[in-house]
Amino acid sequence: MSTPEPYLPGPSPALSQSDQDALTDLYVRGTPANTLRAYERDLLYVTAWKAARCGAALDWPESETTALAFILDHARNLNDATEKDVARETAEALIAQGLRRSLACPAPSTLDRRIASWLAFHRMKNLPSPFEAPQVKQARAKARRAAARPPAPKSQHPITRDILELLLATCRGSRRDCRDRALLMLGWASGGRRRSELTGLRREDVSLKEFDKTGLVWLSLLETKTTAKGETPRLVLKGRAAQALVHWIEVGEIQDGPLFRPVSKADRVLSRRLSPDAIAQIVRHRLKLAGLPDDFASPHGLRSGFLTQAALDGAPIQAAMRLSLHRSMAQAQKYYDDVDIAENPATDLLG
Incomplete structure (x- = not known):
């Protein structure tokens, strides 16, 4: 499987090309295949979200304003939002692309995973993450608490x-x-x-x-x-x-x-x-x-x-x-x- 650019370490002027290639190879070999697949899905989602929400591509590093908007858009049930609500319009665009299932508030674990991937992309590029900002971290914690729900079992019944x-x-x-x-x-x-x-x-x-x-x-x-x-x-x-x-x-x-x-x-x-x-x-x-x-x-x-x-x-x-x-x-x-x-x-x- 090819490894898209955001998964890879950012180029460093202090490294020779051969060392940079070795570092890239290390990242690819040291990342489990399942994690790479999750990264790919999450990158596709956040890229499409920003394009629909802001009409722009991802920035590296991303702004705190965009990170906060991402959390707010995924911290409420958009079925209750007006049709002109920008978060609802964005969600409907993602649903049309097959990247989101419904207007309901996503599970906290889903939001956490996408943010963790986004944060990992910044770390790989040796860039500061907007999700480490105090206000953004606090909003994320509040969103997790507000949307808390009993974890769904991975299997409806155990196979005894x-x-x-x-x-x-x-x-x-x-x-x-x-x-x-x-x-x-x-x-x-x-x-x-x-x-x-x-x-x-x-x-x-x-x-x-x-x-x-x-x-x-x-x-x-x-x-x-x-x-x-x-x-x-x-x-x-x-x-x-x-x-x-x-x-x-x-x-x-x-x-x-x-x-x-x-x-x-x-x-x-x-x-x-x-x-x-x-x-x-x-x-x-x-x-x-x-x-x-x-x-x-x-x-x-x-x-x-x-x-x-x-x-x-x-x-x-x-x-x-x-x-x-x-x-x-x-x-x-x-x-x-x-x-x-x-x-x-x-x-x-x-x-």
Whole structure:
């Protein structure tokens, strides 16, 4: 993927061209692909917003007035604004371009992410950011508080073991079925893997050396959201999950390269990797085949379902976290709290 200019460090007169090129290469190699994609979306949005709002291109550095206007435009429900309101007119222009969904006030996390990207672009160019100005920082904090709402779950329902079994029952005997069975089992049993972690796995990351003797399969994730390259511990698969993965490797004839790949309508395994969106499509497809609404759960349901099931089965949270690789005990504890409160004897006091 090409890397647009605002992502890159600004030119420095103190650096030679070769050093400047090396610095640019360092930025590209040191920025995760998912972050680059988020940068691209956010840059497109803020560029279109300023063009519609001010009739001008982005400035480097941007003015505090523009930064403040950006916050104010995204800190209220524009359905209540008059048709001549400049913020509403700007939002309608963005909706027409497919960059904004509605006139409703965006989630605070969305505003925070776009501002963080905009701030990062300034930092990359070694420029002061308008979002660091006291008035702008205060407005941002007030906007966050005013729009505060309970965080929406990433998956409507957790995919607990009983739901997972329903999905697995839809996987018959085709190569696509073998792939989906292995993907769902690995995604759930290895600790609830994220979509990017599943699509990033390569055959070289899977060790089958102990499978024939112990039935264990070892996985090496390059990196995760909470661990850097080289710091991610090896994960283990055993039992049915290990057998399903080995079967997929054999059926798909996966010798090297991406572990999970598209399968054509003719049931032929392709050489490229699955995209993260394909994981979502697989989950929706299996839910539908299992007789559940296709929006019953998202791929994150594998992660939340693993931790929920661990809590239901009484597994220590520390043991579950060693597989899920949660960095925050508080984050993982939420899944245990939901189970604990349902089993709390104090909830039966009324009889």
